Amino acid sequence: MDIADQNFVKKINQKLLLKEILQHAPISRAKLSERTGLNKSTVSSQVSTLMKEHLVYELGQGESSGGRRPVLLMFNKRAGYSIGIDVGVDYVNGILTDLEGSILLEEQLKLPSSSPGVTTRILIELIQQLISQIPSSPYGLIGIGLCIPGLVDADEQIVFTPHSKWKNVDLKTTLQDTFQVPVFIENEANAGAYGEKIFGAAKHYEHLIYASIGTGIGIGIIINHHLYRGAYGFSGEMGHMTIDFNGPTCSCGNRGCWELYASEKALFQSLQTKDQHVSYQDIEQLAKLNDMKTLNALRNFGFYLGVGLTNVLHTFNPKAVVLRNKVIESQPTVLSVIQDEVSSRMNAQFSSRVELLPSSLGHNAPALGMTSLVTEAFLHDATLSQ
Ligand SMILES: [Zn+2]
Incomplete structure (x- = not known):
């Protein structure tokens, strides 16, 4: 040799x-x-x-x-530290973790505008805040992982974000130049799927689907323990699966997309009136008081999620589906409506053998997925590139 x-x-x-x-x-x-x-x-x-x-x-x-x-x-889990950031439409949520994924610090900042310029400025501020809290360690900051709700290609370029309308934004180079550490960019649902697979509800499942239900719906796909990104990184855009071919036009150009009916945005729109804004707390309180309008809206939310998830289950035959949404996590009735809908539409061989689980990491699932991707890359390099 x-x-x-x-x-x-x-x-x-x-x-x-x-x-x-x-x-x-x-x-x-x-x-x-x-x-x-x-x-x-x-x-x-x-x-x-x-x-x-x-x-x-x-x-x-x-x-x-x-x-x-x-x-x-x-x-030595304290040999270095990793930063994970979930960039939402109107917020950024950042965490600092050790090499085993324990969260040392969590910071959230509101975005006054979702433009790439303003978002980048706030992101840099957030990262500086987190860096200033890193304990002294042999490697210090080992990398930054960032996820966004949109299309991220195989070169980690942000191709398009449907809700904040970014086109071809290269945050990776900007942040790498600013902080001089490796930067990883990923789609938000992929990051969440990875977080739940490594640390959360889906730790023990080799085949799983993670559904992020927010302004839109994105899914992350884990096959044989690995994230499936598709040929160009765009897999899992199932929020744009047609569930009504005569339905309203979606921002993506298609008609009757799943997320027009089953996203959290659709739920809130069905409850809001011109002069009444509805919050999570309102939904919680009204549901407790058995308010009919709220209960119906929650039932519809579960119904439409069940309709779309039936298609997802028919396609991937996963062992588990992790649902990331604040309303589902706090209102167990929604999960049982989804379960009933799926069971009534599918052969029992499928539906009785899949676990539908609320996210166990909650809003930190995507950021944790990113810190574990950063750590894996660091350990890979530490042992393979001396
Ligand atoms: Zn669409």
């Missing part, structure tokens, strides 16, 4: 060891050798490299199985 090949094998082994330590820490060198099949001297030399890189540290001594008590190894 030549030196280049030997180095490559070393790096692969290191990556394998780090993955085992991440999943099974605290763990001894002997256990690592047993689990990976690598011999003890390889484990020992690669672990010492990982320790020099501050990614692994020794915890102390574990239980003895007869001989000398083994030293246990831990992953």
Whole structure:
């Protein structure tokens, strides 16, 4: 084997060891050798490299199985920190996490305008605020992940956002130039799907759908534990699936799109009058008081979601669907209407075997998805590109 090949094998082994330590820490060198099949001297030399890189540290001594008590190894989750930001239509929500995804800090700022210029200015302000709180650590800020409700292509360029009307915006270069760290841009539903898959309601499902129901509807698709982005990064735009071919025209140019009926925006529009604004709190209170108009609107919301989700389930046959929406998370009746609608429209072989779950990470699902993408890229580079 030549030196280049030997180095490559070393790096692969290191990556394998780090993955085992991440999943099974605290763990001894002997256990690592047993689990990976690598011999003890390889484990020992690669672990010492990982320790020099501050990614692994020794915890102390574990239980003895007869001989000398083994030293246990831990992953150093405080070796660096990651920033994840969910850019909404009228807000930005940012979090700072350690390398295991624990949130140290969360900041939300309102967007006075959704134009790219104003949004970029507020984003830079938010990132500076989060950076100023990073504890001292070997790597400091390892990267920034940002998601937006719109089309993001394979080069992480923002091609189009239907609600704030951005066209061809290169936030990746702007933020990379400003902060000198790797920047990742992703579609918001993809980010949320990844967050729920890594940390949330869908941790144990290899095939899952995440539906983000807000101003529009986007879905994130996880197949065999991996995010499915499609050929150009535009998968999951199912809010624009036709559910009424004679329906009203949508901003996308199609007619009768699912999100015109089943988005949160549609729910609020059905409750609002010209001179009465409706808030989440109003919906909660009116539902408690059994207000007929509110209960009907919630039933319709569940009905239309069930109609569209039936198409999604027929297409992907997932094990679970995670629904991200504040109203669904606080009004369990909506989820049961969706469940009934899906059951009445599908063969029981499909409908009885899929779990419909409210999001467990709530509004932080997309930002957490982004910090875990940032961390994965960092650990990949740390073990593969020295
Ligand atoms: Zn549409």
